[in-house]
Amino acid sequence: MKVLVINAGSSSLKYQLIDMDTEKAIAKGGCERIGLEGSFCKHKAKGVEKVINAPMPTHKEAIQVVLDALVDKEYGAISSMKEIDAVGHRIVHSGEAFDKSALLTDENMAIIESLSELAPLHQPANIIGVKACKAIMPNVPMVGVFDTAFHSTMPEKAYIYGIPYEAYTKHKIRRYGFHGTSHKFVSEEAAKYLGRENDENFKVITMHLGNGSSISAVKGGKSMDTSMSFTPLGGVPMGTRSGDLDPAIVEFLANKYNMTLAETLTYLNKKSGVSGLSGVSSDFRDLSEAAKNGNHRAALALDVFTYSCKKYLGAYAAALGGADCVVFTAGIGEHDKNVRAAIAENMEYMGIKIDADKNANIGDGITEISADDSKVKVLVIPTNEELVIARDTLRLAK
Ligand code: ADP
Numbered sequence: 001m002k003v004l005v006i007n008a009g010s011s012s013l014k015y016q017l018i019d020m021d022t023e024k025a026i027a028k029g030g031c032e033r034i035g036l037e038g039s040f041c042k043h044k045a046k047g048v049e050k051v052i053n054a055p056m057p058t059h060k061e062a063i064q065v066v067l068d069a070l071v072d073k074e075y076g077a078i079s080s081m082k083e084i085d086a087v088g089h090r091i092v093h094s095g096e097a098f099d100k101s102a103l104l105t106d107e108n109m110a111i112i113e114s115l116s117e118l119a120p121l122h123q124p125a126n127i128i129g130v131k132a133c134k135a136i137m138p139n140v141p142m143v144g145v146f147d148t149a150f151h152s153t154m155p156e157k158a159y160i161y162g163i164p165y166e167a168y169t170k171h172k173i174r175r176y177g178f179h180g181t182s183h184k185f186v187s188e189e190a191a192k193y194l195g196r197e198n199d200e201n202f203k204v205i206t207m208h209l210g211n212g213s214s215i216s217a218v219k220g221g222k223s224m225d226t227s228m229s230f231t232p233l234g235g236v237p238m239g240t241r242s243g244d245l246d247p248a249i250v251e252f253l254a255n256k257y258n259m260t261l262a263e264t265l266t267y268l269n270k271k272s273g274v275s276g277l278s279g280v281s282s283d284f285r286d287l288s289e290a291a292k293n294g295n296h297r298a299a300l301a302l303d304v305f306t307y308s309c310k311k312y313l314g315a316y317a318a319a320l321g322g323a324d325c326v327v328f329t330a331g332i333g334e335h336d337k338n339v340r341a342a343i344a345e346n347m348e349y350m351g352i353k354i355d356a357d358k359n360a361n362i363g364d365g366i367t368e369i370s371a372d373d374s375k376v377k378v379l380v381i382p383t384n385e386e387l388v389i390a391r392d393t394l395r396l397a398k
Helices: 059-071 106-114 123-136 149-153 166-171 180-193 248-257 261-270 273-278 284-292 296-320 330-335 337-344 356-360 385-397
Strands: 002-008 013-019 024-032 040-045 048-053 086-091 142-146 203-209 213-219 222-226 325-329 377-380
Touching: 002 059, 002 123, 002 385, 013 059, 013 385, 024 059, 040 059, 048 059, 059 123, 086 123, 086 385, 106 123, 123 142, 142 385, 149 180, 149 222, 180 203, 180 213, 180 222, 180 325, 180 377, 180 385, 203 296, 203 330, 213 296, 222 296, 248 261, 273 284, 273 296, 284 296, 296 337, 325 330, 330 337, 337 356, 337 377
Parallel strands: 002 086, 086 142, 203 325, 325 377
Antiparallel strands: 002 013, 013 024, 024 040, 040 048, 203 213, 213 222
């Protein structure tokens, strides 16, 4: 069985074709500049990377380019489109309508479209991707896997804000949380690794630290709280996103810089975080380099980030009544030993102790980096959101 995983953005479309017998990607790539001049697709299969320049006025042409690439005699991965058994789509928002992945029937698509106002930058692009796929592959089952669904188990006290209750009942303003497929994947992998599958008391704090970062408290496989919020702007400061702020800052900023509300949100989404703080970069490799060379603002940006993550670690241990395990994942979590060390520093009182050598030698799979006498297991686990999407897709398509 082979599953095509699609992640459609407003002008991009990333894909992976996964062979479900081995759970390995046999082809992957991405189309960029959809709807613009100079659109192209970077396709990789059989160890060869190919750049395909082709006009892609809409996502439909982009999907066609991807399918043509997948069956290409020279650089393809399959002999015919018939080998694609199902397509899994990453969908940002499930609102309160779905608590798990769902078949993309016309009825479910209507619900997904009605949720667009909750994620106006991403949901419409996801929907366009689904429609384009359906038009070209009308007989292939399509499944939607939501970024928010894993967090549907949060208790009310974790998702309700301290504003009038009608804002929730009338306008659906609440914490939703994101990166759900990643938090689900790594928390399950951690439970398996530690022999705690199906253990309702297994408490793990998952730190997905990448361009976008979020931290979750997971108990017995269920999300109990998470740092991203109504939108992916909330929580810890990120590459270019501010993370949590005093809400009064929004108006103050708008007045000081003479910005509209929309411009102020762009400022908080695109110009803030460690990039805005450091004035150097949103990439943690650049920040460490600059900090090493004495750049105070780069060092400060790293401090602000790791301090914020550390506070969530403490908060979620309090929320869960302790923690059995902490997981680091995503670009920074998997690759930046200094960030991991800074977050876990001085937390021995809570049973968290990292072994410096183990932390500096991360393998390909799961790496345990806690010291032998650490009460809490600390693991680095490479995330694989595409695999979660493919597994759910296969299960539902069957
Ligand atoms: P996303 O999927 O959200 O775009 P990733 O999870 O791929 O992001 O994370 C990307 C970030 O990971 C980069 O911006 C960079 O800061 C960080 N990163 C990647 N590799 C390394 C590394 N070797 N050392 C430190 N940071 C790294």
